[in-house]
Every structure is written in structure tokens, then in C-alpha cells.
Amino acid sequence: MSLDAAAVARIARLARIRVTDDEKTHLASELSQVMDWIDQLQAVDTEGVEPLTSVVGARLKTRPDIVTLNVTRDDVLANATEPMAGFFTVPKVVE
Amino acid sequence: MSLTHLTIADSLKKLESGEITSAELTEAHLTAMEGARSLNAFIVETPELAMDQAKAVDAARGKSERKPLEGIPLAIKDLFCTKGVQTTAGSKILKGFVPTYESTVTANLWRDGAVMLGKVNLDEFAMGSSNMTSAFGPVESPWKRRGDNRPLVPGGSSGGSAAAVAARIAPGATGTDTGGSIRQPAAFCGIVGIKPTYGRCSRWGTVAFASSLDQAGAFARTVEDSAIMLGSMAGYDPQDSTSIDVPVPDYRAATGRSVKGLRIGIPKEYRVDGMPGEIDALWRQGEQWFRDAGAEIVEISLPHTQYALATYYIVAPAECSSNLARYDGVRYGLRVPGKDLTEQYEATRAEGFGAEVKRRILIGTYVLSAGYFDAYYIKAQKVRALIARDFSDAFKQCDLVLTPTAPSAAFALGEKSDDPIAMYLNDVFTVPASLAGLPGISVPAGLDAGGLPLGLQLIGRPFDEETVFAGAAALEKAAAFSAVPQIMAA
Numbered sequence: 001m002s003l004d005a006a007a008v009a010r011i012a013r014l015a016r017i018r019v020t021d022d023e024k025t026h027l028a029s030e031l032s033q034v035m036d037w038i039d040q041l042q043a044v045d046t047e048g049v050e051p052l053t054s055v056v057g058a059r060l061k062t063r064p065d066i067v068t069l070n071v072t073r074d075d076v077l078a079n080a081t082e083p084m085a086g087f088f089t090v091p092k093v094v095e
Numbered sequence: 096m097s098l099t100h101l102t103i104a105d106s107l108k109k110l111e112s113g114e115i116t117s118a119e120l121t122e123a124h125l126t127a128m129e130g131a132r133s134l135n136a137f138i139v140e141t142p143e144l145a146m147d148q149a150k151a152v153d154a155a156r157g158k159s160e161r162k163p164l165e166g167i168p169l170a171i172k173d174l175f176c177t178k179g180v181q182t183t184a185g186s187k188i189l190k191g192f193v194p195t196y197e198s199t200v201t202a203n204l205w206r207d208g209a210v211m212l213g214k215v216n217l218d219e220f221a222m223g224s225s226n227m228t229s230a231f232g233p234v235e236s237p238w239k240r241r242g243d244n245r246p247l248v249p250g251g252s253s254g255g256s257a258a259a260v261a262a263r264i265a266p267g268a269t270g271t272d273t274g275g276s277i278r279q280p281a282a283f284c285g286i287v288g289i290k291p292t293y294g295r296c297s298r299w300g301t302v303a304f305a306s307s308l309d310q311a312g313a314f315a316r317t318v319e320d321s322a323i324m325l326g327s328m329a330g331y332d333p334q335d336s337t338s339i340d341v342p343v344p345d346y347r348a349a350t351g352r353s354v355k356g357l358r359i360g361i362p363k364e365y366r367v368d369g370m371p372g373e374i375d376a377l378w379r380q381g382e383q384w385f386r387d388a389g390a391e392i393v394e395i396s397l398p399h400t401q402y403a404l405a406t407y408y409i410v411a412p413a414e415c416s417s418n419l420a421r422y423d424g425v426r427y428g429l430r431v432p433g434k435d436l437t438e439q440y441e442a443t444r445a446e447g448f449g450a451e452v453k454r455r456i457l458i459g460t461y462v463l464s465a466g467y468f469d470a471y472y473i474k475a476q477k478v479r480a481l482i483a484r485d486f487s488d489a490f491k492q493c494d495l496v497l498t499p500t501a502p503s504a505a506f507a508l509g510e511k512s513d514d515p516i517a518m519y520l521n522d523v524f525t526v527p528a529s530l531a532g533l534p535g536i537s538v539p540a541g542l543d544a545g546g547l548p549l550g551l552q553l554i555g556r557p558f559d560e561e562t563v564f565a566g567a568a569a570l571e572k573a574a575a576f577s578a579v580p581q582i583m584a585a
Contacts (some may be wrong), residue, residue: 008457015416015460016423016437017453018445027457030515034458037516038405038471044478051476052483055307055532056294056557060336068334075195079427088425091436 002039003032098123099263099584103167103320106266110166113156117166121149121210124168127264127584128212134235134262134582136255138173139181140213148210163327165208170259170268173214174221175201175311176300180211184302185219185229185252188428188447198300199332200269200311207327212265215255219449220419221276221304224521226254227508228451236284236505237262237580240545247505247547250280250521253314257284260314263584267315267324271301273308274407275501275525278537281314282500282550285539285578287321287567288314292558293532294339296325297332305414306337308407308529318538318567322346325560341558349561350568355389357566360493364400365524367502374499374549377541381497381551384573385566393493397485402478403527404519409462409475410530415452416459422447454515483531490556495566498524500537500550528554536567539576548578 003011005024008031012019019027077083098120101109109115125142145168152166176182176194183189197205205211218228225248226234236249237258249258253270257280260268270277272290281288289312296311303309313324326347331340361382366375382392424430424443431446433439448456462471489496502523528535534557537550551570555563 003461007461011457011461011464014464015456016420016440016444017448017456018441027454030454031457031461034408034454034515035461038408041402041405041409041474041478042470044399044402044474044481046474046477046481049477049480051473052480053307053476054337055483055530056292056337056339058294058337058339061333061340063333071195076426078195079192081424081430090425091433091439093436 002035003028097585099127101266102317103266103315103323104317106167107165111161117149117152117210118146120166121145121168124212124265130584131262131264131582134237134258135232136215136234136258136262136264137213138183138185138216138231138255141180141211144180145210145212152208152210162208163323164204166210167208167267168210168212168265169204170212170215170256170265171201172217172253172256172269172271174217174271174302175269176302177201177211177214180214182214182302183231184221185217185231186447186449186452187230188422190230190429192427196300199297199334200301200328203327203330209327215259215268217255218252219452220302220415221252221271221273222415222451222455223251224275224279224518226251228449230449233508234258235508237582238284238505238547239581240547243545245507247507248283250283250505252276253280256314257281257286257288260284260286260316261580262582267313267320269311269328270314271309271311272529273305273411274529275522277312277314278525278535278550278552279501279521281537282539282548283505285548285576285580286314286316287318287536287538288312289321289325289536289560290534291325291329291560292534294337295329295558295560297330297335297338299332299334303418305411306418307414308411318564318571319347319350321536322350322564339558344561346560346564349564352561352565353389354385354566354569357390357495357562358393358493359385359390359566360393360395360489360496362395362397362400362489362496362498364397365498367523370502373543374502377549377551378497378499381540381570384570385497388569388573395489395492395496397489397527399478399481399485400527403482403530404523406475406478406482407522407526407530408458408519409471410479412455412459413463413472414459416456416463419452419456479530482527486531486533494562496554498552498554500524500552504543504545504547504549524552533557534560534563536563538567538570538574540570540574541576542578
């Protein structure tokens, strides 16, 4: 098994997803199974191959640096939980 | 003929001549939608909006030039943001999210006169091949295996779209395809599904899963109808930096082109171990149909095919973990309170995401994490380059590639859900074209021994959807697929 419960806890922490101890054990076996299967890629000879970053090989276009977004502050806040005085809110982060 | 059984092309003709109104056509489909609620194909029904749009189209009739989809009711996959109408991506984390803007693809459809019936169900964040991962419950296929009443999956992730079109609730529907999410459900439901070249349709306003793979496309019951829809959906959009600024050809006209002299490539690596005999037989039948139509069959090799799924299951989760980082409970979506910000993030994402989405975020986070990035992510991007090169080499010898769409017909709800890898294998024939960004279409071509639809897939060169449509129309004509699902609007 390539991943144990401690590794799952570390990954879940990076991904900001809470997992219970039971889930950790279960996920360790599931994710190991997937990662072991994925390991077959190591057998492919990729010497001298450039990683593919764009399938169509097009150059990204540039555009004039002007504001084009046509939304109001209220639009942006419309789906927020507990917005206040025109702002998003979060639990206190500064002591 | 009942209004719900008309093709888009026929409806357009009848609307133009005044034989029917959009209000009549829309009402017939809304009645069908109500009658087929047991399929769970829709997350949100928008009957009032549909009737308003239809009446507006009827009122404007004759006042200006007719639009390509004028008065045609459509189902919209709940991954496209629709202004003022809840958009959830099939996830609890977006329950109640009402966009304040419209996706480019749906805006293009409304510009061309289409009418929205509602938002259709899908696998959560389009991650799945069965529509069983939706937070709004699974979609049931309108098809049944002969002598077996168990509910079947419609395929996924665009399961609601495929089920709605097959059950005659909508003549067409939008979908998105990341690794097969249009082509596989189209095959399972006995309809046509087209995924265009990456960059053909704008991704702006479509909820992101894996940005280098996601591409919008269309479902319909005929190749011509799918071409009409794609013609409206496609086009350059400055709001998506990967959208390509090339003219959209007349796809509908391309469906009338001859395939005489076309070279059809048969990739020998797709004849996988354990492929059911009836799928192999259908594939060989497809070759014969092309020969009969004057095309030439050539054997080709796509040597890295066997590595496509593993490559996909690094690239797609990596991009998903990055894209889904935005669901933080702050700006939109579910918020589960915690004593500090980190706890709030962790609780919100634990509660809001389903099991498959979490699994992919965790795999993606792992393959992108320090110490593993080169071994997994960069390695996968290199293998992806080889897979893309396989196709560009093959297209020196052929004009289209013909394969089965999926390795089996539809399976029963819950039949494969225990083993994630068994589920991933559904996409074995569709994922390679996705990794290479190529256009692909699934055409219903026959039935299996249980009476369930099977599809054949055609893959084309980048931005050559026209040849794909021409080949698909030839397949459609030869196959003359006329089977209908057991659950269907009158």
C-alpha cells in the first residue's frame, strides 16, 4: 500500500478537507489502489519528451488592459453567506 | 407525429411555415418533463421561463430574419451558469447558488432563439460515468434491459442531458465532456453526442472541473440536430483565453457531405482484452458500412492508448484539486462554521463535497504536492504529449478514427460503484481523444443482446468537426437505428 492513514491526513490537510479517523483508513486503501494503478506510467519511456501544456498549440491572445467585467458589488456579494456592509465575512483571523 | 418526437430540423421547418408555434412545442415538452419526473433528469424545471421565451419568439415571428434555433426548447446541463436560475454542478456545496451572469454557451443558444426547459442532472462536478455521484440523486435511464426491470444508469457525467433527450423530454441538450461525459451517455441512451475540439466552445461561465480537458458539446437524436446545436454553441470568446479565434463552419451542411474516398482508421490497440463479442462485431459492422459508402478502411496504431486512463487520472484530478480550491464557504456556496478560518474551510469542504469529488481532490493534491509533482504530474503531461503525437501521426494515414464508444452497454444502478477503477474503465475509448483535445462523436449503431443501445465513436482532426459530422451522418444512415426506450413521452 503506497499511502497510509498519516499520509492521507497530510494530503487532506493540504486540501482543507476534514476527514475522520475511519475515513482515513478507508481512503488510504482506496487512494493506494488508484495510485498503484497509476504507477504503470513509470514504465513509459518519456526521455526527451516535452510535457504537453496546450493541446491546440495556440498562442494566448493579448487584449487591451481595460475593465470589461460588467457586474456590480451587489452581484458579487449576491451568493455570499452573511455578507456585511458590502464585504464578505470570515471568522476572525487577526488577534 | 407527436411534437415531442420531432427532430430539431423538422420542428424548425414547422415553426417557420407556421404549422406549429414555439408555445405549443414548448408546452408539449414541459408536459413530457412532468410526466417523466421518476427519471430524476432535472434538478430545476423552468416552465414559466420556457413559456415566456417561447411566447416572445412567437410574438417576434416574421419581424426579422429567422434564427438558427428559433423556438426550440432545450435542456441545459446544470454545469452552465444561467442568470437567475440555480446552478449547482450536482453538488451540495453549490445548492442554492444563483448566478448573476450567463455562460457564453447558453448565451449563444438564447441569442439564436432557443428556449430553456430546465437544468439537468449530472455527476457531481461532472466527475463520474454513471450519474450516481450527483448530490441530487442518480438519474435513471429511460431504457430497460430485456426481461429485467432493474433501473439502469444513463451514463455520465451528462446523464440528465442524455436521459432527457432519449425520453423525448427535450429534442436537444447541452453537455460537457472532460473524458467522455458526452459520448459515453449518448451511447448508453441511444442518441448522438458531439464533443468538439478543445477551444471550439467557450468555457466561460461553465463550472470548471479540469480546465485543459473540459469542453462543451451537444446531445440530440440525429446527427443533423447535433450539428445545428453545435453551430450555435461554438465560437470565439475573448472571455476564455483558450477559446480559439477561427470561424465556425456550417456544420449542418457538413452532415450532407459524401464520405466517398475518406480514409477511416481502425486503431488496433482499441481491440482490448475482454471486449464483449457483440461490441467487436458492431465495430466490424461499422467498418463495412464505411466500405459500402465508398470509404477506405486503414489499420492504424495508437501505441500509447493503454496509458491514457492512468494519464487522465493524474491530469484531471490535479486540475480538479486546483479548480475546486475556490469552494471555501466565503464568497458563495455552502458555509459550515468553524472556530477559525481553517476549521471553517475544512468543515465546509467535508460537508459540501461528495465521496468521488473528495477522492479526486485528494489524488490531485497528492500528485501536485512537493516531492511528487515531477514523478506524477510532469510524467503524465509527457505521456499526454505522446498520446497526442500518436493521433497526429495516425492522421497522416487517415481522415477519421472509428472505435466503439464504450466497452459495454449501460449497467444497473450500483452495479460498479464499489470499485473506482472499474468505473474509470468505462472511459477507456473516449479519454485518449480528450487528452489530445480532438473532436469526437458517438452515434447509436446497434443493440446488445439485452436490447440496450451501443454506440460507435468517430474521432477527427483538430477543428475538423465537419468531417466528423459527415462520417457520423454516413454511420447514422447505414445503421438506421430506430429503437426507442421503454420510458418515453407520448
